[in-house]
Amino acid sequence: MTREEAYQKLNKVFQEVFDDDEITVGDATTAKDIEDWDSLEHINLIVAVEKCFGIKFNIGEVTSMKKVGDMVDLILAKTA
Amino acid sequence: MKELEYPFDGEWILSKKKSIKKQLLQENGPFLQKKIAVLGGSTTSNICALLDLFLLNEGIQAKFYESEYAQYYADAMFDNPELVEFQPDLIFIHTSNVNVKRYPTIRDSAAEIEDKLTQTYQEFEGMWEHLYETYHCPIIQNNMEPPAYRLLGNYDCVDLHGRVSFLNRLNERFAEYARAHSYLHLHDIAYLSAVIGLDRFSDPFYWHMYKYAVGVPVMADFCYSLSHIIKAIYGKNKKAFVLDLDNTLWGGIVGDDGPENLEVGQETSMGQAYDAFQTYLKSHKDIGILLNVSSKNEESNALAGLNHRDCVLKPDDFMVIKANWDPKNMNTLAIAEELNLGADSFVFVDDNPAEREIISSTIKGISVPEISTVDKYIREIDRHGYFEVLKLSNDDLSRNDMYKANLQRAQTVKNFADYGQYLASLEMKAIIKPFEPLYMARIAQLTNKSNQFNLTTKRYSQTELEEAAQSRFTFYGKLADKFGDNGVVTVAIGKPEGDTLHMELWLMSCRVLKRDMELALLDAIVHRCLSKGLKKIRGYYYPTAKNAMVKNFYGDLGFTKLSEDPEGNSVWELFLSEGYENKNKYINVMEEEA
Numbered sequence: 105m106t107r108e109e110a111y112q113k114l115n116k117v118f119q120e121v122f123d124d125d126e127i128t129v130g131d132a133t134t135a136k137d138i139e140d141w142d143s144l145e146h147i148n149l150i151v152a153v154e155k156c157f158g159i160k161f162n163i164g165e166v167t168s169m170k171k172v173g174d175m176v177d178l179i180l181a182k183t184a
Numbered sequence: 185m186k187e188l189e190y191p192f193d194g195e196w197i198l199s200k201k202k203s204i205k206k207q208l209l210q211e212n213g214p215f216l217q218k219k220i221a222v223l224g225g226s227t228t229s230n231i232c233a234l235l236d237l238f239l240l241n242e243g244i245q246a247k248f249y250e251s252e253y254a255q256y257y258a259d260a261m262f263d264n265p266e267l268v269e270f271q272p273d274l275i276f277i278h279t280s281n282v283n284v285k286r287y288p289t290i291r292d293s294a295a296e297i298e299d300k301l302t303q304t305y306q307e308f309e310g311m312w313e314h315l316y317e318t319y320h321c322p323i324i325q326n327n328m329e330p331p332a333y334r335l336l337g338n339y340d341c342v343d344l345h346g347r348v349s350f351l352n353r354l355n356e357r358f359a360e361y362a363r364a365h366s367y368l369h370l371h372d373i374a375y376l377s378a379v380i381g382l383d384r385f386s387d388p389f390y391w392h393m394y395k396y397a398v399g400v401p402v403m404a405d406f407c408y409s410l411s412h413i414i415k416a417i418y419g420k421n422k423k424a425f426v427l428d429l430d431n432t433l434w435g436g437i438v439g440d441d442g443p444e445n446l447e448v449g450q451e452t453s454m455g456q457a458y459d460a461f462q463t464y465l466k467s468h469k470d471i472g473i474l475l476n477v478s479s480k481n482e483e484s485n486a487l488a489g490l491n492h493r494d495c496v497l498k499p500d501d502f503m504v505i506k507a508n509w510d511p512k513n514m515n516t517l518a519i520a521e522e523l524n525l526g527a528d529s530f531v532f533v534d535d536n537p538a539e540r541e542i543i544s545s546t547i548k549g550i551s552v553p554e555i556s557t558v559d560k561y562i563r564e565i566d567r568h569g570y571f572e573v574l575k576l577s578n579d580d581l582s583r584n585d586m587y588k589a590n591l592q593r594a595q596t597v598k599n600f601a602d603y604g605q606y607l608a609s610l611e612m613k614a615i616i617k618p619f620e621p622l623y624m625a626r627i628a629q630l631t632n633k634s635n636q637f638n639l640t641t642k643r644y645s646q647t648e649l650e651e652a653a654q655s656r657f658t659f660y661g662k663l664a665d666k667f668g669d670n671g672v673v674t675v676a677i678g679k680p681e682g683d684t685l686h687m688e689l690w691l692m693s694c695r696v697l698k699r700d701m702e703l704a705l706l707d708a709i710v711h712r713c714l715s716k717g718l719k720k721i722r723g724y725y726y727p728t729a730k731n732a733m734v735k736n737f738y739g740d741l742g743f744t745k746l747s748e749d750p751e752g753n754s755v756w757e758l759f760l761s762e763g764y765e766n767k768n769k770y771i772n773v774m775e776e777e778a
Contacts, residue, residue: 123202144229147394151401152199166393 105183110157110176117152121145131173157183185211186544188241190553190567194404201233208240214729215245216418216643221272222248223256225283226397234404238411242420253395256283260311263318274414275315276324279308280373280386280397281331281351288345290335297344305357316367320647322417324369324410325362327355329377332386366575366625366646369413373398376409379567412569418643419633422551422570423525424474424503425465426516428534429486433465433497434458435558438489439481449494457558462496464562469501472580473571474523474587476504478515478532483507503587512539513546522594523587524694526635526730531570533561577626579671589667590695607700607770610665614701614771616708619653619660626672627660630693635730638691639723639737652677657685657712663701663771670696674705683719685709690723690737704768706741710760722746723756741767 111129118127122140135141141149153175154160159182169175185208187197197204220235222228232248239246249270251259256277259267286300312323331340331347340346355374362368377385380402387399398406415421430437435447435454448458465475475497479486486507490499499505504522506515512534520527528549534540535555544552555564579586593610600606619627628646635641644652652658661674674692678685687709692702713721723738725731738756739745748754 117199120199120203143394144227147390147396147400148198148230151195155195155199155401163389163393 105180107176107180110179110183113156114153114172114176114179117149117156121149121152129172131171131176133172134170153179159183185241188238188408189551190408190564192404192408195401197234197237197404198230198400201237204237205240208237209245212240212243215240215243218244218246218273218414218418219270220246220248220414221251221259221267221270221275223251223259223275223277225254225256225277225279226391227253227395228278230396230400230403231278231398231407231410234407235410235414238408239414242411242415242418244415244418244420254283257307257311260315268318272319272321274322274324274417275319276371276410277308277311277326278397279326281328281347282391282397284328284351284354287347288350290345292345294344297350301350301353301357304354308358309361312361312365312368316365316647320645320651322367322369322645324371324413325358326371326373327358329373329386330382332382332388369417369574371410371413373406373409376406380405409569412572413574416569416572416574417632419635421529421572421633422473422531423529424476424519424523424531425468426476426478426512426519426530426532427465428512428536428539429477429479429481429489429507431535431558432533432555432561433462434489434492434495439485443485443488443492446489446492448492451494454558455494459494459496461558461561464566466496466501468571469584470581471571471573471576472583474503474525474584475501476519476523477502477506478512478519478534479505479507480509480512481507503584503591511542513542516543516547516550522591524590524697531565531568533565575625575629577629579626579629582669582671585668586670586695589665589670592667593665603698604770610667610699610770612663612665612699612771614661614663614704614773615775616659616661616705616773619649619658623660623672624649627675630672631675631689631691634691634693635728636694636733637697638728638731639687639734640689640726641728641731642689644689656680656688657709657716659705659708659712661701661705661708663696663699674701676705676709678709678713678721680716680718683717685713685718685721687721687723700768700770702737702741703766704771704773707764707766707768708773710764713760714762714764719760721758721760723758725752725754725756727752 115128119125288297328351334340336346341348362370384399384402390396390400447454449455504519527547531551532543540552553565555561597606632643657678659676663670663673673696677689678687743756743758746755
C-alpha cells in the first residue's frame with residue numbers, strides 16, 4: 105500500500121468517526137485541528153483505524169503517536 | 185434497524201454512531217422520553233453513546249447524566265446536586281471487578297475473608313438503598329465479571345482465598361438482594377463476558393490506556409445487553425412467536441416427505457437439533473410467551489407433522505395455527521388480531537429469507553431474527569433478549585391458558601344471537617379492590633405494557649404505584665369466567681382533590697375487551713367516590729399512536745366533554761348522585777376471592 109492509498113482509506117475513517125465529509129488529514133494533522141477529537145474520541149478513532157486496516161496498535165505505539173503522520177508510518181509498517 | 189440487532193458489528197456501530205443516531209431520530213419516532221443516570225466506576229462515555237442507539241432503536245429517547253470519572257460511590261451516597269436536579273427515571277451503576285477494593289490475600293484467615301466479602305457487599309447495598317430512597321426509581325447494577333487472572337489456577341474457584349471464589353460469592357449476594365427487592369435489576373456481565381470471551385471483554389489495553397473496564401470493541405455488545413433490561417422495564421418486551429414449520433421446527437417438508445420421514449427426535453443428529461429447538465420454544469410457554477404457527481401447508485399436513493410421535497411441540501401447545509397458502513404477513517396480522525396483540529409484539533421465525541423479508545418490510549416493529557442452520561437457531565434467537573424477564577409472576581405461568589380460554593370464548597360468541605346472552609352465559613365474576621401487595625408486580629407489569637386500552641398511557645414504577653396506593657384512590661380488577669381466570673386485567677388511579685376525583689390512569693388488558701369490565705370498574709369508582717363524599721369524576725384522554733380505541737371512552741360512559749386541544753387531548757366530567765344506578769349487568773362483583 106502506498107502512503108497515498110493509506111491516506112485515502114484513513115480520510116474515510118476520520119470522516120466517519122467525526123461525522124464530517126469535509127475532513128482530510130495529512131502528515132502534520134493533530135488533535136488540535138479537528139474539533140471533536142478529544143481523548144475520549146481518540147480511542148474510538150484508534151479502534152476504527154485498527155478495524156479498517158486489519159491491524160492492532162500496542163500501548164507504546166498509541167502513546168507515541170503525536171500526529172497523523174506517525175499513525176500512517178505505523179500503518180504502513182504493519183501492513184507491509 | 186437491522187444493523188443494531190444480533191449479530192451486529194460492534195466496531196462498525198462505534199465508528200458510525202453519529203450517523204446512525206441521526207437516522208434513528210428520523211425514522212423511529214415517536215419516542216418515550218427517559219432520564220438515565222450512569223454512575224461509573226470506569227470510563228462511561230462510549231456506554232452512553234452506544235446505549236443511546238440501542239434504546240432509540242427500541243423507541244426510547246434517553247437523556248443521560250454521567251458521573252465524573254469513577255465517582256459512582258460519591259454520587260450515589262452524597263447526593264450530588266447535579267444528580268438531584270436531574271431526577272433520574274432510572275439509574276445504572278457501571279461497576280466491575282476493577283472497583284473491588286478488598287480482595288482476599290493468601291494470608292487472610294477465613295474470618296478476614298468473610299469480613300472483606302461483607303464489607304464489599306455492604307458498600308453496594310448501601311448505595312442501592314440510599315439511591316432508591318432518594319430517587320424512587322429502578323436501579324440496574326452490573327454483577328462482577330470473572331477476574332483477569334487466577335493465582336491459584338483452577339483451584340481459584342474452590343479456595344476461599346481465590347478471586348474467582350470471592351467474586352462468585354459476591355455475585356450470589358447481589359442476586360440474593362435482587363430476588364428480594366424488585367427495584368434492583370442485575371446486569372449479568374459474568375454471563376456476558378463468558379459469551380464474548382473474557383480476554384476480549386476485559387482487554388487490559390483499554391483499561392490501561394483509557395480506563396475502560398470493558399473492551400471498546402465489545403462495548404456495543406455490552407450496551408445491547410444492558411438495553412434489554414431497560415426496554416423490558418419500559419414495557420417493550422415481545423409477547424409471542426409466529427413460527428414456520430418445514431425446516432424450522434423439523435427437518436424436511438411434511439407435504440412432500442410425509443410426516444413419518446421428518447427429521448425430529450433422537451434418531452439422527454439433525455433430528456436431535458430440532459428436538460432441542462422445539463424444547464427451547466416450548467419452555468417459553470412457562471414465562472407466558474404465546475406460540476403460533478404460520479406455515480404454507482395444507483392444514484391436515486401441518487397437523488400431521490405436529491402430531492409426529494417425536495415432536496416436543498403438539499398442536500395443543502399453540503394458540504393459533506395458520507396453515508394455508510396465504511401470504512405470511514396476512515397470516516401474522518390475522519394471528520395478532522385474534523390474540524388482540526399488536527403485531528409489533530411478535531417474533532417471526534422462519535428459515536426462508538424471502539418470507540423473513542416480506543414480514544420485516546411490511547410489518548413495522550415486528551422482530552425477525554436472521555436464523556441460519558438448526559444447530560444455531562437457539563442462540564440466534566436467544567441473544568436478542570426479546571423476552572427479558574424482570575420478575576416472574578403467576579400470571580406468566582397461566583397466560584397461555586388464559587389466551588386459550590379467550591379463543592374458546594370467541595368460538596362461543598358465534599352461537600348466540602344476542603351479545604347480552606353471550607355475556608350472561610360466561611358467568612363472569614370479578615374482584616375490584618384497592619391495590620394490594622400481592623398483586624403489585626402484576627399491576628406494575630400491566631401498567632407498563634398496556635398501550636391500546638389506556639386513557640393516559642402514564643407509566644409508573646412499582647414504587648410509584650406503592651406510593652399511589654397510599655395517596656390516591658386505586659383500583660385493580662380481576663375477572664374470571666366459566667372458561668378460566670384472567671387474573672388482574674384492569675387498573676385505575678384517581679387523585680382526589682376537593683370534591684373531584686381526577687383519573688390519572690385507567691387501563692385494561694385487551695384480552696377482556698367487550699366484557700363490560702370497564703362498566704364494573706366505573707361502578708366501583710363511583711361508589712368509592714360517593715362513600716368519601718366526592719361529587720365529580722374528571723376523565724382525561726391523551727392520544728398516542730396506539731390508544732385510538734378509547735378516544736371516546738368517557739363519552740360512551742356518559743361523561744360530558746369539557747375541552748379538547750388541537751393535539752386531541754380531552755377532558756371529561758361526570759356528576760355523581762346518590763341515585764347512581766350500576767351500569768354493569770353481567771359481571772358478579774364480589775368482595776373477596778371465592
